[in-house]
Amino acid sequence: MALFQSPNGTKDWLAPESEHLAYLVESFRNQAELANYHLLLSPMFEELGVFVRGVGDASEIITKEMYEFTDKGGRNLALRPEGTASVMRAFLQHNPPSPFKVWYAAPSFRYERPQAGRYRQHHQVGLEAIGVDDPNLDFEIITLLTNWFHLIGLRQLSLKINSLGDDICRPAYLQSLTSYLEKNQSDLCREHQERWQVNPLRVLDCKKLECVGVKENAPKIKDHLCSDCNTHFATLLSALDDHGIDYVLDDYLVRGLDYYTRTTFEVACLSLESAQNAIGGGGRYDNLAKSLGGKDTPGIGFASGLERVLLACQSQGISFGEQQGPSVFVIDLLNGKEARDITLVLRDFGISCERSFGSRSLKSQLRQADKSGAKLALIIGEQEKENDLVQLKWLSDHKKERFSEFLTTVTDGVYDISGGNTSFPPEFFSTENKARIVQYHLSDTLPAKIAIWVIKEFLNDK
Numbered sequence: 001m002a003l004f005q006s007p008n009g010t011k012d013w014l015a016p017e018s019e020h021l022a023y024l025v026e027s028f029r030n031q032a033e034l035a036n037y038h039l040l041l042s043p044m045f046e047e048l049g050v051f052v053r054g055v056g057d058a059s060e061i062i063t064k065e066m067y068e069f070t071d072k073g074g075r076n077l078a079l080r081p082e083g084t085a086s087v088m089r090a091f092l093q094h095n096p097p098s099p100f101k102v103w104y105a106a107p108s109f110r111y112e113r114p115q116a117g118r119y120r121q122h123h124q125v126g127l128e129a130i131g132v133d134d135p136n137l138d139f140e141i142i143t144l145l146t147n148w149f150h151l152i153g154l155r156q157l158s159l160k161i162n163s164l165g166d167d168i169c170r171p172a173y174l175q176s177l178t179s180y181l182e183k184n185q186s187d188l189c190r191e192h193q194e195r196w197q198v199n200p201l202r203v204l205d206c207k208k209l210e211c212v213g214v215k216e217n218a219p220k221i222k223d224h225l226c227s228d229c230n231t232h233f234a235t236l237l238s239a240l241d242d243h244g245i246d247y248v249l250d251d252y253l254v255r256g257l258d259y260y261t262r263t264t265f266e267v268a269c270l271s272l273e274s275a276q277n278a279i280g281g282g283g284r285y286d287n288l289a290k291s292l293g294g295k296d297t298p299g300i301g302f303a304s305g306l307e308r309v310l311l312a313c314q315s316q317g318i319s320f321g322e323q324q325g326p327s328v329f330v331i332d333l334l335n336g337k338e339a340r341d342i343t344l345v346l347r348d349f350g351i352s353c354e355r356s357f358g359s360r361s362l363k364s365q366l367r368q369a370d371k372s373g374a375k376l377a378l379i380i381g382e383q384e385k386e387n388d389l390v391q392l393k394w395l396s397d398h399k400k401e402r403f404s405e406f407l408t409t410v411t412d413g414v415y416d417i418s419g420g421n422t423s424f425p426p427e428f429f430s431t432e433n434k435a436r437i438v439q440y441h442l443s444d445t446l447p448a449k450i451a452i453w454v455i456k457e458f459l460n461d462k
């Protein structure tokens with residue numbers, strides 16, 4: 001066993017899974033850019049206050065899960081447990097025009113009990129739009145999340161929605177919830193018997209049987225919304241209805257962070273275990289700017305955990321295509337300039353190319369070429385150098401057949417110059433080259449420049 005392992009709750013992502021994660025980020029970026037969201041790169045750590053004041057000192061993320069540290073200059077810092085507070089800090093610092101529409105893809109750190117789909121370092125993609133309180137923006141944000149999931153092929157999704165009210169209506173609701181919980185505190189789960197006063201809304205989120213029993217009869221926020229919150233929520237729901245987007249109203253959806261106001265939403269993937277089936281969620285945070293010392297500025301956003309999305313894809317058999325090996329593997333029997341040259345030229349041509357290093361035998365290099373998944377081995381030895389030739393060896397039989405066919409078309413094209421075949425450079429049609437192409441048929445070799453040209457044409461030929 002290696003002397004060091006990755007820290008508990010973290011994971012090294014190797015190919016092909018690392019490439020699946022990269023694909024997810026790429027598809028997310030495409031979606032975000034279609035709606036004019038631009039990339040924000042912010043630091044992986046912030047002053048502790050950004051999260052304590054932003055996310056809220058009663059939330060579990062802050063009280064139990066945050067990675068805090070003091071740097072050598074004595075500053076209190078924390079690794080980012082989530083993205084929104086950092087985005088708002090950046091907005092307040094730079095004062096960009098609103099709406100400030102950004103996307104990000106970044107690691108988040110939470111000291112949680114590691115299990116499938118729950119890591120101490122996980123990776124989130126997210127969108128935030130700051131500066132507008134129009135429910136049409138809530139609609140845009142929610143549909144960007146659900147559209148992205150559909151685009152990557154996920155099905156069996158459930159979109160849950162709630163409104164948590166605002167500064168006008170929430171205090172009265174909290175009072176009524178608090179007095180209800182006070183009367184029923186002895187029936188709550190052990191943790192909430194102690195903590196219900198610190199954050200009464202979190203009881204609504206508790207999945208323990210005792211709390212589930214109590215919350216069924218608890219007052220509901222929807223019966224306490226003020227008229228502005230009611231209108232905002234009704235407008236959003238009717239937009240979702242207009243576009244045939246299914247949702248479930250969930251009175252208990254309060255989410256784990258204290259900054260949410262009005263709209264909150266979460267997407268659950270029903271093919272995952274319920275403890276880890278939240279694959280994305282977010283909401284409005286109209287008070288966040290103020291709690292970070294800025295002026296009142298509304299905002300809304302979401303984040304989605306890539307590891308969970310990947311699990312969801314795997315649970316539904318979504319494939320990301322096979323891992324691609326290089327197109328060409330250069331076998332260097334001379335340990336010299338020729339292999340270096342040809343490798344550079346192939347890559348310049350946009351042909352993915354691997355080569356061997358360290359003067360190994362032909363047999364061992366061919367074995368390496370096979371393992372790499374390359375389609376074609378290109379062999380350079382003494383004879384090839386002398387005659388400006390390369391030897392081609394197709395590593396997949398299927399390709400070999402197709403290549404022969406392809407080459408027939410090419411040679412026909414060469415002989416039929418008057419037919420105006422323009423897809424080859426003029427020097428390709430020289431008498432000398434024609435002779436060499438015919439020679440290929442006989443000996444499986446081609447002059448280096450023509451080989452590169454033909455390989456490129458062939459690999460692009462679907």
Ligand code: AMP
Pocket residue numbers: 082110112117118119120121122123124256278279280281282303304305306307308309
């Ligand atoms: P949250 O900020 O808690 O709403 O998290 C946003 C998304 O990140 C969730 O919907 C999950 O997909 C994902 N997530 C949160 N915590 C973890 C974790 N510890 N490990 C993996 N993914 C997580």
